[in-house]
Amino acid sequence: MTRSRLARLVAGLVGMTLAATGCSTAHLGAGDARLTATGVVQVSRHGGAWRTARGGVLHFGDRVRVVHGSARLTLAGQRVLELRDRSRVEVRPAPLLLAGDLLVVVPQGRLGIAADPVVATVSSGAARLSRGLAFSAGVYAGSMSVESAGQSLAVPALRQADVPAVGLVPSRPVPLIYRDSDTWDRRFLGDWIDLGRDLESSSRGLTGELPAGDRPSTVFYRRLVPGLRSQPAFTPGLLGRGHDPGETVVGAAITVTGRRGVFAQRWGGVFGFRDEGAAWGLVALDQLADRNALLAQIEAALGLVGRQPEVNAPANATPVPTGLHTSTSPTTVPRRSSTGPGAEAVDRRVIRGSDRGPPGQHRQRAVVPVVERCAGQAARLLAFIPMTGGRVMIVDDEDEIRELCRVNLEFDNFEVLEAPDGPTALELAHGERVDLILLDLMMPGMDGWEVLSRLKEDPVTAEIPVVLLTAKGDERDQMRGWEEGILDYVQKPFNPVTLGQWARQAIDARRDPQLEAERRERIIEKLRMIQELRRSQ
Structure with missing residues (x-):
């Protein structure tokens, strides 16, 4: 339930009240209320004796108490009060809560509720109030101010204020404290209460799968939470709060699916609210998180670090690298080979070049299904394998291509960053350490040529090697790339299984800049010769 759905619920409660009473509130005065009772409800008029009532209009000074059941008071302006067992209210322009619990629903405007010596004013929302030895007020939606003894406190949605007897x-x-069985809490927060329970369980499970004493880096979390991979604002400085890995994964998932402010603001809001004691469900609602997208992020993380099933190891298996945390006996993964059973099926799964038209036009899908070796158990193991091959950024507007490249590179121990467009690529390159960039030329908006030009103009990114990854094979484009200082030019289709070996060779080429420059000049000269031969024919 999002904030907009909470608002619709508030309006719906008012509509239900009007439908139940069968009349309008337009003729009610400022100190009047229309009563609807369920169970045993009593009314005292003008300080007289208590009498059982089922309904009717109450006036200034009349009191209502619920012996058993519930009562609903509809006030002018379609504002609604609900009482439950052992609650008492006196009807006034600012109703007086004498004892018990009160639900206040205000579709528009404000309504003050007195609970001597406290006055709580609810603004365009819904709140629950409770008066016993102390006073407590919690806000489901909208906002509220609490005043007492010359002091005032603003209480936003999903928070509460407790005022002692003095x-x-x-x-x-x-943070708002709720009860799973409370009917009012369930009415306004039911979906998020259930979500919070699931997130708490997921957090504990994720932490339990991590080897004791490990302090994961941003690379670890980028691998587990897909939404972090294209977030340049996710930097090591955000991990300084000391949360355990499960808490960090859940908080990160809420941050990337939230819709309140920019990434850094959401991150601070998520963990700030959590550190105050808020349940995960309230944290997600507070950030206006997309519930389905949030669950998808959590499921992706659980899929990577979940307990491994019992499997029969193939004959050509090699042990998992030492230090890997597993929940069963030492597990094995298939040894990668270009020969032997299954090799032909793997080699056929390559990235195909697309016939791309202008940006915005439909393009055929550029990827066939992901290779077998990046699925199932092997994919789960990637979360805990140390990444030592280098850091590669994949820049491509097609999700499938980025995923296929990422899985194969991570399998070969490379750290991977993803950028779905040019601006994101420039931010990541400027803010992260990047050893190699795989850059697609044909992207909508800022294309690969503009990205390459800006990378080479910026002193911070000028020395990062760039490899053009594209379906285009024209010699003039290739020559332009070499002249602008690319490290290499790879034409689709290519075999993703060999991507890691190829990336390692590209990164190693930086170790001797002179040899690399000579190689580039030879290639440019060769391309020029080819063009001259074609012109002469």
């Missing part, structure tokens, strides 16, 4: 207002609100 009437001292706290310095700040705290």
Whole structure:
């Protein structure tokens, strides 16, 4: 349930009240209320005796108490009060809560509720109030102000304020405390209460799968949470709060699926609210997170670090690298080979070049299914294999190509960053250490040529080797790339299984810049000769 759905729920409660009473509230005065009772509800008029009532209009000074059941008071302006067992209210322009619990629903405007010595004013939303030895007020939606003894406190949605009997207002609100079985809490927060329970369980499970004493890096979390891979704002400085890995993964998933502010603001809001004691469900609702997208991020992380199933190791298997945490006996993964059973099927799974038209036009899919070796158990192991091959950034607007390249590179121990467009690529290159960039030329908006030009103009990124990854094979484009300082030019289709070996060779080429420059000049000269021969024919 998002904030907009909470608003619709508030309006729906008012509509239900009007439908139940069968009348409008337009004729009710400022100190009047229309009663709808369920169970045993009593009314005292003008300080007289308590009498059982089922309904009717109450006026200034009349009191209502619920012996058993519930009561609903509809006020002018379609504002609604709900009472439950052992609750008492006196009807006034600012109703007086004498004892018990009160639900306040205000579709528009404000309504003050007195609970001497406290006054709580609810603005365009819904809140629950409770008066016993102390006063407590929690906000489901909208906002509220709490005033007492000359002090005032603003209470935003999903927070509450507790005022002791002496009437001292706290310095700040705290996260809303809910009960799973409470009917009001379930009415407004039910989906998020359930989600919070699932997220708490996922957090504990993720932490339990990590080897004791490990302190994961940003690379680890980028691997587990897909939404982090294209976030240049996700830097090591954000990991300084000391949360365990499960908490960090859940918080990161909420951050990337939230819709409140920019990434860094959401990250601070998520962990700030969590550190105050908020349940994960409230944290997600507070950030306006997309529930389905959030669950997809969590499922992706669980799929990588989940407990491994019992499998029969193939004959050509090699042990998992030492130090890998598993929940069963030492597991094995298939040895990669270009020969032997299954090799032909793997080699056929290559990236195909697309016949691309202008940006915005439909393009055929550029990838056939992901190779077998990046699925199932082997994919789960990647989360804990140390990445030592270098850091590669893949820049391509097609999700399938980035995923296929990422899985194969990570399998060969490379750290991988992903950029779905040119601006994201420039941000990541400027803010992260990158050893190699695989850059697609044909992208909508900022194409590969513009990205390459900006990379070479910026002193921070000028020395990062760039490999053009494209379906185009024209010699003039190749010559342009070499002249602008690319490291290499790879034409689709290519075999993704060999991508790691090829990336290692490209990164190693940086070790001797002079030899690399000579190689580039020879290639340019060769391309010029080919063009001259074609012109002479």
